[in-house]
Amino acid sequence: MRSEVVGASGVRIGVRVGGQRRAPAIVFVHGWAQSARVWDTQFADPELSRFHLLAPDLRGHGSSEVPEGGYDDPAAWADDLAAVLDLAGGDAVVVGWSYGGLVIADYLRTHGTRGLAGLVFVGAITEIGKGRPGGRVGPAMAGALPAALSDDVDVALPALTALGEGMAAQPVPGEVEQALLGTSLAVPPRVRRALFRRDIGSADALSAVDVPALVLHGTDDAVVDVTAGEYTAGKIEGASTRWWSGVGHLPFVESAREFDTTLRGFAEQAFDDAEGNLGRAER
Structure with a gap:
């Protein structure tokens, strides 16, 4: 099922919706040059489907509108996610994969933990820019840049193919690898480039987090270095x-x-904690 919200500056954000609409919500935020399709396995899991599941396509990606700007503006990313959280209808657990972790950090620096029951960072960056420890990439991503940002398909295709091949350390179905590549190619090159035109740290935003948080990272991640998760x-x-x-x-x-x-x-556990905290506050 698909829905749509209006994000920053009126940009239309497509949202994949599943699970139980009246249940507590889990919001999944995908990474650079990908889409909500990466969460197919989670949306098909009958146990997770007991929650209200939402997965937006980031601006410029998937089914969302492709605006001219906003890609280097933390407030734009924050307000796009805020619109999705409004659709969730209550405090949500937000899962950020790869660049999605940076989108969460943008939300935190703009809105704090309003609307959040918990945070999960999956192979995620939370900073970006030269020398930023929370944004350290691995050899697969380093090797793909800057060719993966090119307008020339003869330059971008080999780089994006190599990046896709470097994503997994364990065998994954060929259809998954090809879907990742196809999705990357569908994101306009100008959008792929724009997401890297940022330089921002997140120490203060992360240090202020007052909801449960989980950092999950593969030790063989060749796209985002495990030290970014440690940070x-x-x-x-x-x-x-x-x-x-x-x-x-x-x-x-x-x-x-x-x-x-x-x-x-x-x-x-996060939803139980949130309910308990609400009950104590009401007393």
Whole structure:
């Protein structure tokens, strides 16, 4: 099922919707040059489908509108996500994969933890720019740039293909690899470039987090270095961590059953904590 919200500057944001509409919500935020399709396995999981599941396509990606600007503006990313959280209809657990972690950081620096029951960072960056520890990339991403940003398909295609091949450390179905590549190619080159035209740290935003947080990272991630996850975990007081040995940049595909079980347990606890905190506040 698809829905749509209006984000920053009136940009239309497509949202994939599943699960139980009246249940607590989990919002999935995809990464650079991808779409809500990456969460197919999670949307098909009957246990996760007991929650209200929402997965937006980032601006310029998938079914969302492709505006001229806003890609270097933290407030734009924050307000796009805020619109999705409004659709969720209550405090949500937000899962950010790869660049999606930076979108969460943008939301935190703009809106704090309003509307959040918990946060999950999956192979995620939370900063971007030269020398930013929360944005350190691995060899697969470093090797793909800057060719993957080119308007010339003869330049971009080999780079994006190599990046796709480097995403997983465990075998994944060929149709998944091809879907990742196809989605990357469908994102306009100017959008792919624009997402890298940023330089921003997130230490203050992460340090102010006061909801449960989980940092999950594959030790063999060749796209986002595991030290980026360590940085995020170190900045959020009380954050839980899962370092999955032998797993790459796609833990929700490579180790889907363990990922879904971990996410379900975290979400159940986060929603229980949020309900308990609300009850204490009302008293």
